Amino acid sequence: MIARVFITPKKGVLDPQGRAISSSLHALGFGEVEDVRMGKYLEIRLGSSSEGDPAMRVRAMCERLLANGVIEDFRFEIDQENPGRGA
Amino acid sequence: MIARVFITPKKGVLDPQGRAISSSLHALGFGEVEDVRMGKYLEIRLGSSSEGDPAMRVRAMCERLLANGVIEDFRFEIDQENPGRGA
Numbered sequence: 001m002i003a004r005v006f007i008t009p010k011k012g013v014l015d016p017q018g019r020a021i022s023s024s025l026h027a028l029g030f031g032e033v034e035d036v037r038m039g040k041y042l043e044i045r046l047g048s049s050s051e052g053d054p055a056m057r058v059r060a061m062c063e064r065l066l067a068n069g070v071i072e073d074f075r076f077e078i079d080q081e082n083p084g085r086g087a
Numbered sequence: 088m089i090a091r092v093f094i095t096p097k098k099g100v101l102d103p104q105g106r107a108i109s110s111s112l113h114a115l116g117f118g119e120v121e122d123v124r125m126g127k128y129l130e131i132r133l134g135s136s137s138e139g140d141p142a143m144r145v146r147a148m149c150e151r152l153l154a155n156g157v158i159e160d161f162r163f164e165i166d167q168e169n170p171g172r173g174a
Contacts, residue, residue, distance in 0.1 A: 007128070008128065008130065018129075021129070025131075025148055030144065032134045032138070033131055034133065035131070036129060036130070036131050037129065037130040038127065039128040040126070041125075042105075042123060042126070045116075045122040047119045051119070060169070061112055065108070066108070070115070
């Protein structure tokens with residue numbers, strides 16, 4: 001089982017990495033870029049020995065460690081089958 | 088239009104951040120965690136003045152700037168409508 005977690009800066013929180021990437025993309029000729037938000041992406045492989053509901057466990061992981069609730073939002077998907085997707 | 092880009096370390100590439108997160112999750116009692124891979128997640132808002140096919144443009148952004156092809160894989164989705172999803 002794979003949990004895919006997406007962590008993004010909350011709306012209104014300054015995102016200097018995103019701003020830097022946006023400037024660099026403009027400099028490379030990608031003028032259509034209006035805004036870039038930079039976040040984190042985690043793939044967590046979970047054993048079948050999970051206690052309790054996997055979605056609740058992953059939510060707890062996000063709240064306790066992975067995301068900073070003051071400045072970051074998170075969402076996640078749980079994939080029962082696919083061990084990972086390529087490019 | 089929003090492009091969502093996922094950048095992950097290639098298989099076989101050492102991922103020290105993922106290892107550190109995995110250890111911390113174990114220490115917090117999440118023993119079911121078998122492996123963590125840490126990557127990047129970008130939301131890129133694109134104007135409608137795009138030259139050419141947006142998917143080709145986003146692929147070019149990934150290859151030229153966002154991902155390091157030697158050690159990272161990327162994939163992306165293009166969402167015509169939704170300006171962003173919450174937690």
